[in-house]
Amino acid sequence: MGLWRYILRRLGLAVVVLLIVSVATFSLAQAIPGDPLDARISERQADNPRVRAALERRWGLDEPVPVQYVVYVRNLLRGDLGESIDKSRPVADELRKFVPATVELTLFAMLFALGVGVPLGIVAAIFQNRWPDHLARFVSLIGTSVPVFWLGLLALYVFWVRLGWLPGPGRLDVGMTQPPLVTGLVSLDAILDRDGAAFRSLLRHVAMPAVVLGSFAMGIVARMLRSSLLVALSDDYVRTARAKGLVERRVVMGHALRNALIPTVTVLGLTFASLLAGAVLTETIFSWPGVGSYAVTRAVKLDYPALLGVTLFIAFAYIVFNLVVDIAYGILDPRIRIG
Amino acid sequence: MATTSTTSPAVITQARTTPVGPISLRPRRTPLGDAWRTLRRQPVAMAGLTIILGWLLLGLLAPVLPLDDPLTPQSGNNLQEPSRDHWLGTDELGRDMLSRVIYGARISLPSGVLVILATGSFGCLIGAVAGYVGGWVDNAIMRFADAVLSFPSIILAMTITAVSSGLPWGQNRLLNALLAVGLVLWPEYARVMRGQVLSIKTNEYVTAAQSVGASSWRVLTRHILPSTDAPIIVKATLDVGAAIVLTASLSFIGLGVVPPTPEWGAMINQGFKKGIEFWWMSSVPGIAIMSVVMALNFFGDGLRDALDPRRRGR
DSSP states (O other): OHHHHHHHHHHHHHHHHHHHHHHHHHHHHHHSOSOTTTTTSOHHHHTOHHHHHHHHHHTTTTSOHHHHHHHHHHHHHTTOOOBOTTTOSBHHHHHHHHHHHHHHHHHHHHHHHHHHHHHHHHHHHHTTTSHHHHHHHHHHHHHHHSOHHHHHHHHIIIIIIISOOSOOSSSSOTTOOOOOOSSSOHHHHHHHTTOHHHHHHHHHHHHHHHHHHHHHHHHHHHHHHHHHHHHHHTSHHHHHHHHTTOOHHHIIIIIIHHHHHHHHHHHHHHHHHHHHHHHHHHHHHTTOOSHHHHHHHHHHTTOHHHHHHHHHHHHHHHHHHHHHHHHHHHHHOGGGGGO | OHHHHHHOHHHHHHHHHSOOOOOOOSOOOOHHHHHHHHHHTOHHHHHHHHHHHHHHHHHHHGGGSSOOOSSSOOTTOTTOOSOSSSTTOBOTTOOBHHHHHHHHHHHHHHHHHHHHHHHHHHHHHHHHHHHHHOHHHHHHHHHHHHHHHTSOHHHHHHHHHHHHHTSTTTTOHHHHHHHHHHHHHHHHHHHHHHHHHHHHTTSHHHHHHHHTTOOHHHIIIIIIGGGOOHHHHHHHHHHHHHHHHHHHHHHHHTSSSOTTSOOHHHHHHHHHHHOTTSHHHHHHHHHHHHHHHHHHHHHHHHHHHHHOGGGTTO
């Protein structure tokens, strides 16, 4: 069956890429100068010969480099990403704590990107070369040209410092207790806990970072959709639909848009990567307790194991996400499977 | 290409059999000339070009312009809002922001261009080899490219910068950041180039060159590479902006260029640390970056239309 072969091939490719990714992070770890143990544990621990011996065995540091790599991969498969240097805590535990916040922020950003980008793209295509088109293209151009870190600062200055419409950095109002942890997404947890105040507070806090983070993706989506909708609108089946007297709204929404959305769905994978990248900067500016701001604080402190752990984790998430998109795409559009 | 036709026998025989057309009275037209004519008619693209040239000129002339010293602190002058004396305000050490942002252009623009030239050439070369040689070489190169692409650029760049700053030769922070940006951006060029080479490879003139015994290297560099074109140039133009933003992001995080140097990202970071109520400190370099990226977008889109005959006049 074509579909299964396609899925298996994608899966195989993803595994190969993952292996290369692990070689890359392993090599980066090897490139760190000095005693590899010093780069992985705190000074206090490094002076203790028994701790050293135990850790050397655990990470296989007393073995030749190829064996070290095997040990590294084996540890990764067990979910052991090493330990953060100055907190001496397993990186995996730290990630578990920070990932939900990033997921939450990214989801809201995606919501903004699609919620604004799709209508913008449609309007631009329908009114091609007239003022709504120019306006929509200008907005999407701004979205893709503004450096996200400056946009964040500007938004904070205008809406928090000057106008006071939205709260400043943070995930919830100061002094507000977080709803009991279930999913880790404060918005969902607040709903589950029937805590209206926390839910509203979260929405007000997430609005600015989500818009700032989503602006780039919004620009991409609007631009892609505009051009593919323009192509679709000049296709024969659209002419047929018009000829049989369909109202223009149904022609655009029912016929052209469905086909035009395919390329836009493809760039969603790319968009996801841009959101993760943007999250690094957005979370830093808005003190959002996610993976991105964690990575930045670790990177600045040259906490290599933590940084490499985050890097590996994000690459893993990205590969899995793309795999899912690819497979879904192969199911939806049989033509893709041949490629 | 003139060099190709004089050296390749296949093309010479073809030229002999081609009938010579009537002498044209129009001035001689070249593909580049055509592209330029199309480009010149696009006001938006020309606006982009003007902005870029303007920044380059400002950067070049910075030492002879009547600007304050961008590095020496001036006490008693700190954190001033934009005024008649300081059009764009001053930073926390009293240095003129206008001067700093113009001197910043001397760092950001050339670094962006150079890093794309380097990483683009490298990516193109390696992608061309992958596409031409095929087989396991192709597979190995492209899977490696996939692996690099599966890191969000800034995360990988952060990691590379952090690791290389610990190395003995890694003390030049700008160079570190640029190295990271370069290492992150090449795979996309490899992909685009590989695709082009794959399709050009099937042309008859390539088979002809191979059949008269041209070496792989010669076929690749003389016959295939000259036929690849527009998408790469457009991509490179747009990517200069991406490289500038990425380098600035690293500086903003605190991993790239550090404060005394007036690099735009580092300047935004300075404003962020000082407090967002001093909005001009981050906004001046922020608008500078935005204007360059936008101008490159304008110009790149125009270039895409100009270089692609099918899109001309659309």
